[in-house]
Amino acid sequence: MQHHFHPTVLREYDIRGIIGETLGAEDARAIGRAFGTLLREAGGQTVAVGYDGRVSSPMLEHALVEGVTASGCDVVRIGMSATPMLYYAEASAEQVDGGIQITGSHNPPNYNGFKMVFLGRPFFGADIQKLGKLAADGAFASGAGQVTTRDIMGEYVERLLEGLTGIDPAKLEGLRVGWDAGNGAAGPALEALAARLPGEHHLLFTEVDGHFPNHHPDPTVEANLADLRALVADKQLDFGVAFDGDGDRIGAIDGTGRVIWGDQLLMIYAEDLLKNRPGSTIIADVKASRALFDRVAELGGKPLMWKTGHSLIKSKMKETGAPLAGEMSGHVFFADEYYGFDDALYAGVRLLAAAARLGKSVTELRGAIPPMLNTPELRFQVDESRKFAAMEEIAGRLTTAPGPDVESVNATDGVRVNTADGWWLLRASNTQDVLVARAESETPEGLERLLAQIDAQLALSGLERGESVAH
Structure with a gap:
């Protein structure tokens, strides 16, 4: 059976559209069927599926699972989750070959979409066009896949906490941090993580609400950090961390309320990482400050400027073996002691770790960055x-x-x-x-x-x- 997508939906890094206008259940079913067909052709069998907190996500998830199983692939449902939890489910389980997260990311509430991983690599660009052509031709595989459910929250949080391995707990006990989940999908994982972290943690908007009643969940827009800034000032916290709607992008402010932009965060992470891994390649996108590239070189690393786009950066990391990469948009990728995907919760943990290991407060680290x-x-x-x-x-x-x-x-x-x-x-x-x-x-x-x-x-x-x- 042929399926034609709205021309605006198949994009460079993902599939995204407006619910009821350019994207609906039939599209989700066709995406599942086509993705499953391509995976089976490549020798894969099992797809992990997760979804964010948007109102339309459960409906799309139901149709997507129907499509994947109709192609003959099996599905592991991880339920409502942040995008990095889906990436974790795909990367950490030997028996999982691909992953699809239903998420509208930081778009308005009436949008939704799909981010995909295929045999351990990003699925984007030509892959997405191939999926569209396969659907238009109706060249789907057929079968009857099995569906299982997996609760990964506990093991995911344990894995996040490994980001603090080897740090003297005394250096972490005094930390006081604010966190803003923005009513996005990272909220429940943030609650579980904060309960286990040393130090004192103050949380905002962890209740998942696809209408985003408090502010839009895009931490790269300074206006969206107002609530976090007020919390840090009111409680006199050391710093604050914010997430986007699906938890793969991080925003941060220091103890004085100054924004720590994506390239500035990368400078802090690079200083910490290059102490243990001297000479490493560190990748940033073309929008990043010259100060970042200069700083990486000064610290003995190899700065590499690359194309903007989380899928493009992840692919370049695999090619170069870079242990760290980041974008101005707040995607940060750790392949150092982690899997190389963009995970804002893990990036938050690594910010605590960097401050502890470098023996400086986040405010001091931000203050040392040259003004541009x-x-x-x-x-x-x-x-x-x-x-x-x-x-x-x-x-x-x-x-x-x-x-x-x-x-x-x-x-x-x-x-x-x-x-x-x-x-x-x-x-x-x-x-x-x-x-x-x-x-x-x-x-x-x-x-x-x-x-x-x-x-x-x-x-x-x-x-x-x-x-x-x-x-």
Whole structure:
């Protein structure tokens, strides 16, 4: 039986749509059937399935399981869970060959989607297009798979606690930390974890509620950290940690309420890790501060700039053997003593560990990071048919005739241009009809000059930096 997905649903890193408009139960059933077919073709048999706290998730999970079992694959249901719990279920069990998490991540409540793992690697890009074609052709395998249920909460929390192995408990006992689950799927796991952690822990919004009544669960937007900031100030806590809707992205603030952005967190983790693993490769995406790449090199590590996107970063980690990677968006990946997937709860534990091992408070570690002036991520609408072509034109100009102000151009993902003033970035989003710009300098005047260079390049391609649009 053929199935055609709405054209907006099959995306670069995952499958995502609006419930009742572009995504529904029939799509979930077809995804399960197609994924199961591809897994069986590759010699796999068993798929772990989890879902987040959105109102539509149980309905999609039911249809997805029907689809997977109809392909002849078996299903291990782990129930309502954070995305890293699904990744853990797939990575930690020898008999599990693939995994699908139903999650809308940090999107509004009426969205939902699917994140997938296939034989231990991310399932994205060409894989997702192949799944869509298989469904459109109706070339599904048939069978009658078995369904079992597995409660992994206890063992997952035990595994998280291993992030503190070898640390003198006395160094952790005095820690006082605030945590904000944002009514997302990480709430129950956070409650179980905090009950076991040394120190004093204050939790916000751990009740799973797919309407997100307190604030939107995206910790990279500073406004969403207001409740956590108030908690840290009120209780005079050492620092605070926040999660996105499905628990794979971390946000943090120090004891004074300063945001610790994704690249700054990576600096802290790198300082801790490179003491034990000198010379390691550490990967960050093209949006990260120059200060991070400089700091990794200064600490004796090998900084590697790579493309934005959690699936792309995970693939590059496997290729290079890097023990640590991160993105500005708050995805942090530890392959050091862990599995290499993005897990915000584990990243939270490793922040406690880093402070204890380095003998400095998180506020001190944040304070030591050099101040840089940078723009937020500027996202502006460019027609889907034009965005990649425009980026090719701009990259072509900058590599053939860069102009006197340009010191170097990195074309790993869009263009990242270094000048005496700092750097600027322009890239096409893989998930929206937008171009993304960012610039960083040490002075306000330098930042203005960098933005003027971005505008000049856009103008040469008949575009302008319009109103910034939401992620």
